[in-house]
Amino acid sequence: MDIRNIKKAYMIGIKGSGVIAVVEILHSMGVEITGSDTNEKFFTDEILQKLNIPYFEKFEAKNIPSDVDLVVYSTAYNENNNVEFKEAKRRSLEMISYPEILAKLFNEKYGIAVCGTHGKTTTSAMLAHTLKEIGVDPSAVIGSRVINWEGNALSGKGEFFVAETDEFQNKLRMYNPKGIILTSLDFDHPDTFPNFADYKNAFADFVVRIPKTGFLVVWGDSVDTLEVSKETICQVLTYGFGEENDYKISSLELQKFEVEHNGKSLGGFEIKLIGKHNILNATAVIAVCHKLNLDLEKVKEALKNFQGTKRRFEYIGQSNGAILIDDYGHHPEEIKATLKGAREIYPQKNIWAVFQPHLYSRTEALLQEFSQSFSDIDHVIVLDIYGSARENDGKVNSLDLVKLINKFDRDKAQYLKTIDEAVKFLQDKIGSEDIVIAIGAGNGWEVVEKLKEK
The missing domain is CATH 3.40.50.720 (NAD(P)-binding Rossmann-like Domain)
Structure with missing residues (x-):
């Protein structure tokens, strides 16, 4: 075809x-x-x-x-x-x-795939935005709306195609990338992969597809990502906070940081996004651009004006003076990173998370990890689990999660069945000292949207 x-x-x-x-x-x-x-x-x-x-x-x-x-x-x-x-x-x-047609479009160009458990959307959007701002006219497919473009895609005439590539149902095998960013590895999609070893193998099989002339940019602070990187025959470039990384982050101060390449400074960078996880995402982009011999001064400007993507720590508005945020995080490590970032930015605020677990299989497999994801904030409201076309019932429920959270943090969590119940509960409790973060991959974002209207 x-x-x-x-x-x-x-x-x-x-x-x-x-x-x-x-x-x-x-x-x-x-x-x-x-x-x-x-x-x-x-x-x-x-x-x-x-x-x-x-x-x-x-x-x-x-x-x-x-x-x-x-x-x-x-x-x-x-x-x-x-x-x-x-x-x-x-x-x-x-x-x-959908993944087959995306792969067909991708494979016709110099494809750069962004994969990993976390950070795929932000990193791929950040890379595509940077390439666009530099002027190389890339194509791109991102898993969320990019705020700078007000869309999910770029259809450029240049040689590069940036794609957020999803490991679910092992779709990675459809792509033939010239370069890959591997952001992270934590067990996910238990409905597709029976264990972490199988999950990791999907990525190992993917990096093998990079030709010898290509490159793999990999988070170098993780034993698991480094282990996967050993499978490839191409050039491997590591990034992170550790001393051994090819691209080492230093002088970090909130959203400002420096990057050193093999001991030589590439200069200072700044991003609008919060959290160390986003500093890592930006450094992966810097590594790719440096590898491709692109103008780093233009890269600095592009990163500085990148506004993020829809549903990634997105500011929604205010209600009674409380700041309302929406975030797509649906894995324990994502939730921890987001809430840690929120606490760094708002150290004195009273932070509420309204969490809607996504999928029964994921909630069951990672229940213990979810229960320990909220230590940086003050209150957690847990809504009913959001099912999908694949599953609408399971062996665990949201009350199980609430009980476990409260086992570690007494009385921090409570269960409210519906979005409307959460809105009604919060509207009389929040004020100028509060932050409300709706978190999850379902429709829990409606909580902050409805609060904004009150």
Whole structure:
């Protein structure tokens, strides 16, 4: 299949944060797009409306046009759980999954993949933004809306293609990258990988795909990422805080830092984003740009004006003087990093986290780790677990998590079943001394949006 010959495409799951990026690229290529999803509202609705792309908010067989050239589907859907998928198969239409079409677009260019358990979205967005600002006109697909662009994708004419690549269902095997950033490794996706060894192997198999002339930029402070890096035949460049790293972070002061390359200073850098994890993300970008012999003065300016991505410690507004933040963190290590960063910026504030666990399988597998993720803040509200098309029930519930949190931090956590209950509870308790952070990959962000309206 030659994508350049596609005239009309239909997207099943068009509101997905990854699918929408492919929509943007195909639309820029002149492909006529339609699609469908649920009626639940996402930030991607705004992108579709901005592009004037029509879409259905219900899955029905009759939605698929008779003259469509290609059906692109989210991997959340299959013949057993989606009537449109079943209809497309019945009609013998050309079908391709979202990760497959992304890989096809990516593999045609000098592809730089950003992978790892944490930081993929921010790092890939930061790299793509930097390349764009430098003037090399990259293509990019990011898993969230980039605030600087108000979109998820770039469809440039330059040689580089930056992609946030997802290990879920082992989609990594579809890509042939020239370069990779490996940000971190912690066990995740227990519904796909039975144990950490299998999870790690997915990344080991991925870095092997880099040609000898390519590069691997890897977080050098982690035993696990370094172990994976030994599998590749290409040049390996490490970054981090440790003395042994090729790109060493020094002189850190909140959002300002210096980077040394093999003992020589590359100068001072500054970012708007909070937390040491984002300093690491920025240093990975610096390492790639330095490797590609790009102008570091322009890199400094680009990093300084990068505003982040949607749902990554995003300022939403205020309610009764309280600051409202939304964050996508849904793994214990992400939550810890986000809340630690919040405490560094707001040392005297009373910090509330409204946490909506994402997926029963993840909550069960990492229950103990989740319970110890909130030590840097004052209060935790735990909502019901957010299920998915893949699962809507499990062996654990949010009350189990609340009990465990309170075992470590007495009376810190409480269970509130719904978003509306959390809003009602908080609106009379918060004021100018408070920060409220909605955290999770589901729709828990509605808590801070509704508080803003009060």
